[in-house]
Amino acid sequence: MNRFVVLTLNGLTQGAIYAAMALALVMIWRATQVINFAQGAMAMFTTYLALFAIDHGAPFWLGFTVALLSGFVLGGVVERVIVRPVESAPPLNVVILTLGLLLFLEALAPMAFGGQIRSFPPAFSIVGLRFGNAQFAFSPFDAFTLGGVLAVMILLLVLFQRTNLGLRMRASAFNPEVSRLLGIRVGRMLTLGWALASLVGALAGVLIAPSLLLYPTFMDQVLVFGFTGAVLGGLDSAVGAVVGGLLMGFALNYVGGYLGSDLETVGALVILIAVLMVRPRGLFSSQRLRQV
Amino acid sequence: MLAAQSRLGRLVSPTLRRHLLLALGAAVLLVLLSAQIGAYDDYNLTAVAIFVVAAAGLNLLTGLNGQLSLGHGALMAIGAYTASLFLKDYQLPVVVVLLASVLSTGLIGIVFGYAAARLRGPYLAGATLTLAVALPQVATRYKDIFGGESGLSVPPTQPPAWLGADFPPERWLAWIALAAAVVTIVLLANLLRSSTGRDFKAVRDNEAAAALAGINVARTHVLAFVISAACAGLAGALFAYWSGVTAPAGFGLGLSLQLVTAIVIGGLGSLAGAVWGSLVLVVVPALTGGMASTLNLPSAIANNLPLAIYGGILVIAMLVAPHGIQGALVRIFAIGRARWGHTPAAGQKGVVDWDDPAPDT
Numbered sequence: 001m002n003r004f005v006v007l008t009l010n011g012l013t014q015g016a017i018y019a020a021m022a023l024a025l026v027m028i029w030r031a032t033q034v035i036n037f038a039q040g041a042m043a044m045f046t047t048y049l050a051l052f053a054i055d056h057g058a059p060f061w062l063g064f065t066v067a068l069l070s071g072f073v074l075g076g077v078v079e080r081v082i083v084r085p086v087e088s089a090p091p092l093n094v095v096i097l098t099l100g101l102l103l104f105l106e107a108l109a110p111m112a113f114g115g116q117i118r119s120f121p122p123a124f125s126i127v128g129l130r131f132g133n134a135q136f137a138f139s140p141f142d143a144f145t146l147g148g149v150l151a152v153m154i155l156l157l158v159l160f161q162r163t164n165l166g167l168r169m170r171a172s173a174f175n176p177e178v179s180r181l182l183g184i185r186v187g188r189m190l191t192l193g194w195a196l197a198s199l200v201g202a203l204a205g206v207l208i209a210p211s212l213l214l215y216p217t218f219m220d221q222v223l224v225f226g227f228t229g230a231v232l233g234g235l236d237s238a239v240g241a242v243v244g245g246l247l248m249g250f251a252l253n254y255v256g257g258y259l260g261s262d263l264e265t266v267g268a269l270v271i272l273i274a275v276l277m278v279r280p281r282g283l284f285s286s287q288r289l290r291q292v
Numbered sequence: 293m294l295a296a297q298s299r300l301g302r303l304v305s306p307t308l309r310r311h312l313l314l315a316l317g318a319a320v321l322l323v324l325l326s327a328q329i330g331a332y333d334d335y336n337l338t339a340v341a342i343f344v345v346a347a348a349g350l351n352l353l354t355g356l357n358g359q360l361s362l363g364h365g366a367l368m369a370i371g372a373y374t375a376s377l378f379l380k381d382y383q384l385p386v387v388v389v390l391l392a393s394v395l396s397t398g399l400i401g402i403v404f405g406y407a408a409a410r411l412r413g414p415y416l417a418g419a420t421l422t423l424a425v426a427l428p429q430v431a432t433r434y435k436d437i438f439g440g441e442s443g444l445s446v447p448p449t450q451p452p453a454w455l456g457a458d459f460p461p462e463r464w465l466a467w468i469a470l471a472a473a474v475v476t477i478v479l480l481a482n483l484l485r486s487s488t489g490r491d492f493k494a495v496r497d498n499e500a501a502a503a504l505a506g507i508n509v510a511r512t513h514v515l516a517f518v519i520s521a522a523c524a525g526l527a528g529a530l531f532a533y534w535s536g537v538t539a540p541a542g543f544g545l546g547l548s549l550q551l552v553t554a555i556v557i558g559g560l561g562s563l564a565g566a567v568w569g570s571l572v573l574v575v576v577p578a579l580t581g582g583m584a585s586t587l588n589l590p591s592a593i594a595n596n597l598p599l600a601i602y603g604g605i606l607v608i609a610m611l612v613a614p615h616g617i618q619g620a621l622v623r624i625f626a627i628g629r630a631r632w633g634h635t636p637a638a639g640q641k642g643v644v645d646w647d648d649p650a651p652d653t
Contacts, residue, residue, distance in 0.1 A: 100606025107599035115592035262433035
């Protein structure tokens with residue numbers, strides 16, 4: 001029973017990170033109908049940038065800020081420079097483009113930052129909190145992770161639901177033609193959408209780095225878990241992405257805890273296939289799939 | 293005499309005859325080539341042949357049937373592990389080992405193909421991506437069978453006695469791999485010229501229209517996946533012989549993405565493109581390796597330079613030349629023909645049909 005509680009708490013923290021990754025994928029999917037397979041690699045790269053800053057004497061918070069800001073910039077640049085020109089190309093081309101970016105960034109990182117596996121310093125203690133005599137499987141860093149993801153999600157919610165800018169971004173994603181006629185700079189909105197999504201991805205990277213080790217492909221499995229979470233929730237639903245990500249966190253921790261940690265990705269594969277077979281629209285999607 | 297000839301003529305269609313003649317010519321040239329070059333180049337030639345087998349299979353699936361698979365590296369792993377497991381306990385002829393790998397990977401392909409046939413676009417890419425990331429971990433998990441991180445070692449194939457005692461084993465392996473590549477290309481080329489091949493393209497171009505024309509879309513998807521997986525299995529088994537060890541690290545996402553790179557650079561939907569792309573996959577690391585040792589680059593840079601180049605090429609290719617090398621060649625050819633006054637008649641277009649670049653894949 002104790003073990004179950006530990007796994008559930010770990011699942012909550014990791015699920016929050018997968019939710020962030022899933023949300024990043026969904027935001028880009030909704031804005032430009034592209035699955036950004038380079039999302040994980042971009043987050044990996046920004047995490048390396050944060051570590052680079054910390055290595056050179058910057059405090060953790062500065063490194064953290066570097067990760068988020070560079071994520072924001074990288075996302076915007078990627079959309080403007082390489083995704084925009086293939087906007088009207090067949091979807092397969094755009095997918096291949098993001099794969100090229102993935103390959104490029106994962107090769108560039110060891111060239112720029114060295115090939116050895118690194119550890120990433122956490123901002124807070126990773127030792128479980130103590131209440132009286134009982135040690136609790138929930139550390140201050142876990143609390144920071146949960147709080148960080150929650151804060152970003154609330155900010156995004158406010159941005160999209162309560163501000164004029166958010167309304168324009170939603171309109172651009174919903175119907176670019178009409179939005180353009182109404183005077184919205186659709187291109188700018190899409191760039192901003194990619195930038196924000198990439199910032200959320202960078203947050204996932206810098207939050208999960210302390211519990212994984214940092215190496216060029218370390219975000220591959222986080223991307224896979226985030227993608228599975230996004231599909232589970234329905235690719236076009238932000239709420240679905242968050243719920244799907246959290247569910248993935250719980251499910252994978254139970255799989256890892258009871259069956260063996262090497263089987264987590266196999267678990268994700270099984271979940272993904274099962275969801276796609278039974279309910280391909282996911283749990284929360286409003287979109288109707290075309291049936292042939 | 294004449295009757296027999298015409299019966300033979302019916303059995304061996306002009307297309308098949310042309311493909312067989314081309315294949316025979318290629319085989320003779322390649323054998324002569326392999327005899328001229330040293331052991332190291334034979335080794336590289338083997339690598340090209342292995343990539344050709346895998347990339348041709350992937351191009352059938354992606355270029356001609358429109359299903360993008362990021363999991364072909366994992367399918368190659370299945371072939372490689374099948375071969376290694378067979379060779380661990382038994383001494384078997386190469387052909388048997390290769391066929392066993394084709395069968396086992398094809399069977400897995402059926403299972404995965406049924407799931408994949410229902411998936412489109414990003415969903416299929418994501419599912420196969422998950423396969424690529426998950427499968428190597430199975431090998432790590434079940435150490436007793438698959439040897440964990442260090443993998444299984446594979447005994448080299450010895451050249452048969454009739455070739456002489458001092459026949460280099462590298463050249464023998466090159467011959468095997470080249471034979472496999474030629475056979476694969478001939479079989480796939482014939483498949484593409486058949487009604488099945490036309491079904492593949494029809495489904496790629498417009499599923500609804502293909503279904504209305506009486507094509508079983510789901511069956512076509514599964515079939516393409518199975519054939520493609522079988523090719524990957526063959527390539528994987530050859531890969532096991534070639535590298536001498538089958539370990540999970542060799543079959544990561546990077547390998548799958550290299551195969552995608554090969555078909556994109558070479559030309560989506562073209563078998564000739566698979567050959568160009570495979571050449572690039574072997575030539576680029578050889579060039580950068582040479583460059584790195586001349587410039588004395590640190591190993592972190594030298595080892596990753598090819599992948600960075602592939603990634604860069606993928607992005608640039610999608611921006612400026614989405615039809616790859618074969619597409620460019622066909623275009624140059626067409627320009628040349630137009631300039632010298634040989635404007636191809638409408639019916640003549642079919643001449644380059646089996647390696648025509650997909651207009652918009």
